[in-house]
Amino acid sequence: MVDFPGRGKVAIVKTTPETVLDDVGQVMRLAGYQEALPKDKDTLLKINISWDTWYPACSSTPWQIEGAILELQKAGYSRVIGAHNDTVVVDARDGEFNNKHRFVTDKHGIENWHLYEPQFEWVRYEPKQPFLVLDHVYPEGVYIPKCFYGRNIIHMPTVKTHVFTTITGSMKNAFGGLLGRKRHWTHSVIHETVVDLLQIQQDIHTGIFAVMDGTFAGDGPGPRAMRWHEKDVLLASADQVAIDAMSAYLQGFDPMKLDFIRLAHERGFGVGDPAEIEVAGMALKDIPRFGFIQTDTFASAGQKMIYHGWLKGFEGLLLRTPLVPWSYMASNIYHNYYWYPFVGRQRVEAALDTKWGRLFASYGDGQVVMPGVEPEKVQQMALASAAAIGGALFLGGRWLMGKRK
Structure with a gap:
């Protein structure tokens, strides 16, 4: 069993737009963040950007980040750093502006590290105990950012569902930061992967904490194409298993039936049983359970056919060869050129009429970026997609011919 201050303890508070910055500090104190995070160490804020445009409950909120910064600075934490990863479908540089994260970090003089830029070295991690799956997925070794060693980390997730893990929270927030651009190789064993990542974190970080935002919460096919709800809650914990378990419980799921929570609980990395x-x-x-459900998008249903269904035998070909750009393109087209303009935009407009939507709009210049349907852009995208898929098929064919030789 891994022991640490705050094991098995989760703080939950109700909040309002008028009090949320103070409430973030309160929930952190209730969960004992100062006992979990040494003050003489740098503290990374692992900001979550699940979409480079704003959608309720999808990415870290500006007030979540600002409240944590204010509390840390007040308590005397000398160096706080925003940590970002990009993905093959999300541009973190665009996302930090569109989600108003950059306004907050600039306002408070916080550095921002984008971990995939050339100045950040990635080094091979040697596990001190056996992994569940990562050594099999990456036989050449697991490489992680060198700058993570010897620093505190605070994860900044939201309360939401996920198409692959039912819910996503603090444990999966490490997925982007610790794994490189081949992280999609782990999707068929995603539950075991996030447990292995928690094992790495407990080895390399001087302290781990999480502040989870449930002002907006999302159900359905998360982490992007969700139905949003105003739930007005904040959670915090030094126990990454426990905070995810309580998020799952509030959403209406049995935490111990979610494999990543159960496995982490059984390995002693935290407490998953409510x-x-x-x-x-x-x-x-005093908090009614939300009754959320997890569903799939058209895109995720296709991915599951590859990871677990009748296309499993083609996983290597489709996702680990020059053919792989087809999957990025398919996800980009579905979410950014179909779902957001035709479905999501209306939901965003409705969310902006709520108390939390108005608070979001008030940050920065008061504007909200909402991609629309531009016929010329859609046509250009269709042509680019056809070219990309054609190129991928050509390269994939060349690769297969080379393998046969």
């Missing part, structure tokens, strides 16, 4: 978790701040009986 019956064993101490809740500070408010009683669970």
Whole structure:
């Protein structure tokens, strides 16, 4: 069992737009962040950008980040750093502006590290105990950012569902930061992967903490194409298993039926059984469970056919060869050129009429970036997609011919 200050304890508080910055500090204190995070170490804020445009409950909120910065600075943490990863379908540079993260970090003089830029070295990690799966997925070794060693980390997830893990929270927030651009290789074993990542974190970081935003929460096919709900809650914990378990519980799921929570609990990395978790701040009986459901998008249903279904035998060909750009293109087209303009934009406009939507709009210049349907752009994208898929098929064919020789 891994022991650490705050093991098995989660703080939960209700909040309002008028009090949210103070409430973030309160929930952090209730969860004992100062005991978990040494003050003499740099502290990374692992900001979550699940989409480079704003969508409620999708990415870290500006008030979540600002509240944590204010609390840390007040307590005397000398160096706080925003940490970002990009993905093959999300541009973190665009995302930090469109989600108003950059406004907050600039306002408070916080550095921002984009971990995929050339100045950041990635080094091979040698596990001190056996992995569940990562050594099999990456036989050449697991490479992680060197700058993570010897620093505190605070994860900044939101309360939401996920197409692959039912819910996503603090444990999966490490997925982008610790794994490189081949992280999609792990999707068929995603539950075991996030447990291995927690094992790495507990080895390399001087302290781990999480502040989870549930002001907006999302259900359905997360982390992007969700239905948003105003839930007005904040969670915090030094126990990454426990905070994900309580998020799952609030959403309406049985945490111990989610493999990544159960496996982490069984390996002693934290507490996943709600019956064993101490809740500070408010009683669970005072928070109605949300009744969320997890569903798939058209894109994720196709991915699951590759990872677990009748296309499993083609996983290597489709996702680990020059053919792989087809999958990025398909996801980009579905989310950015179909779902957001035709479905998501209306939901965003409705969200902006809520109390949290108005607070979001108030940050920065008061504007909200909402991609629309531009016929010329859609036509250009269709042509680019056809060219990319054609190129991928050509390269894939060349690769297969080379393998046969």
